[in-house]
Amino acid sequence: MPLGRVASGINNIYTLFSEENGREREISCRIKGKKLKEDLGRYNPIAVGDWVEFEEDPRHEGSGMIVSRRERKNVFARLNRKRGTMQTIAANMDLLVCLSSPESPPFRPRFIDRVLVAAAIGDMPVMILVNKMDQKMDSAMTGRLEIYRSLGWDVRFCSAASGEGVDELVESLRGMDVAFVGQSGVGKSTLLNRIVPGADLAVGEITKKYNRGSHTTCFALMLKGDFPGRLVDTPGIREIDIAGILPLDLGHYFPDFQPFLEDCAFSPCYHDHEPRCAVRDAVEEGRIHPDRYESYLRILEQLQGNEPEYVRERGKN
Numbered sequence: 001m002p003l004g005r006v007a008s009g010i011n012n013i014y015t016l017f018s019e020e021n022g023r024e025r026e027i028s029c030r031i032k033g034k035k036l037k038e039d040l041g042r043y044n045p046i047a048v049g050d051w052v053e054f055e056e057d058p059r060h061e062g063s064g065m066i067v068s069r070r071e072r073k074n075v076f077a078r079l080n081r082k083r084g085t086m087q088t089i090a091a092n093m094d095l096l097v098c099l100s101s102p103e104s105p106p107f108r109p110r111f112i113d114r115v116l117v118a119a120a121i122g123d124m125p126v127m128i129l130v131n132k133m134d135q136k137m138d139s140a141m142t143g144r145l146e147i148y149r150s151l152g153w154d155v156r157f158c159s160a161a162s163g164e165g166v167d168e169l170v171e172s173l174r175g176m177d178v179a180f181v182g183q184s185g186v187g188k189s190t191l192l193n194r195i196v197p198g199a200d201l202a203v204g205e206i207t208k209k210y211n212r213g214s215h216t217t218c219f220a221l222m223l224k225g226d227f228p229g230r231l232v233d234t235p236g237i238r239e240i241d242i243a244g245i246l247p248l249d250l251g252h253y254f255p256d257f258q259p260f261l262e263d264c265a266f267s268p269c270y271h272d273h274e275p276r277c278a279v280r281d282a283v284e285e286g287r288i289h290p291d292r293y294e295s296y297l298r299i300l301e302q303l304q305g306n307e308p309e310y311v312r313e314r315g316k317n
């Protein structure tokens with residue numbers, strides 16, 4: 001059965017990229033029988049980046065039915081709070097680029113921390129990319145970026161507007177499947193238009209009143225066009241709610257906590273109220289940045305408020 005890559009999905013109609021005799025075709029598909037066996041009551045059983053098997057309709061060239069989904073190597077997903085289900089934003093990516101900006105919208109390390117946790121749960125590697133490097137960066141921001149770098153994340157800078165840093169970025173992404181996430185208005189569409197000429201993504205004006213962008217992209221979208229590798233644009237995200245892990249395991253998704261996790265007096269330890277907690281001691285001693293610890297506490301609180309059935313559900317698949 002032919003294999004296709006999910007490039008977009010709107011209102012249960014999916015566009016697949018499928019290669020046939022070295023030629024790329026687009027197939028418009030629905031899910032056969034409306035449900036896949038891989039569908040575990042998720043917000044979306046199929047996500048951009050998925051590999052799926054499909055049957056083409058012999059009477060309508062270019063349209064067909066998705067029959068099954070291949071196992072995923074990784075996912076980037078969040079909890080859709082309204083529906084209480086996991087929403088997969090992209091699957092099978094070599095890299096997730098977490099895009100941010102210094103001033104408009106303002107730098108939000110708390111958001112980046114959530115992206116890093118969600119990506120780690122789904123086994124997706126992350127690059128932290130600061131766009132709009134023409135804007136002013138304060139010392140709190142550069143300090144935070146330095147922490148990410150020291151913890152092993154690739155931290156880069158560019159300006160989609162002027163083009164500075166973009167060539168180096170493109171060089172580092174060559175041949176990879178890469179999804180871009182970020183808050184609305186950080187410049188994803190501007191950057192992708194620059195990287196993939198002809199991508200023609202809508203660029204929104206920053207809503208000045210709130211100093212944040214409005215939603216001009218509606219769904220994740222795998223771009224066509226001239227790039228060696230697949231690039232995926234995602235809608236501007238305001239919040240990322242974490243799910244798929246037990247609250248007690250959250251500390252393992254903070255690499256800066258790793259050296260201390262074994263030394264807490266109580267086991268298990270939530271690292272929030274227990275006496276003689278090695279993580280809290282490390283915060284006191286300045287060995288863990290207090291702001292990273294604050295991110296941890298907020299995510300912990302959110303996880304503890306999740307419905308029980310979404311706590312245990314694995315982030316993957």
Ligand SMILES: Nc1nc2c(ncn2[C@@H]2O[C@H](COP(=O)(O)OP(=O)(O)OP(=O)(O)O)[C@@H](O)[C@H]2O)c(=O)[nH]1
Pocket residue numbers: 131132133134135158159160161162182183184185186187188189190191202203204205206213214215216217234235236237
């Ligand atoms: N100063 C500056 N402005 C930029 C840069 N890159 C993009 N912008 C501006 O930022 C605004 C938002 O850009 P978009 O590309 O629409 O942002 P987005 O992240 O795609 O936003 P959503 O579609 O809402 O997710 C636009 O007015 C861009 O012109 C940059 O490097 N520097």
Ligand SMILES: [Zn+2]
Pocket residue numbers: 264269270271272274276277278279280
């Ligand atoms: Zn502890």
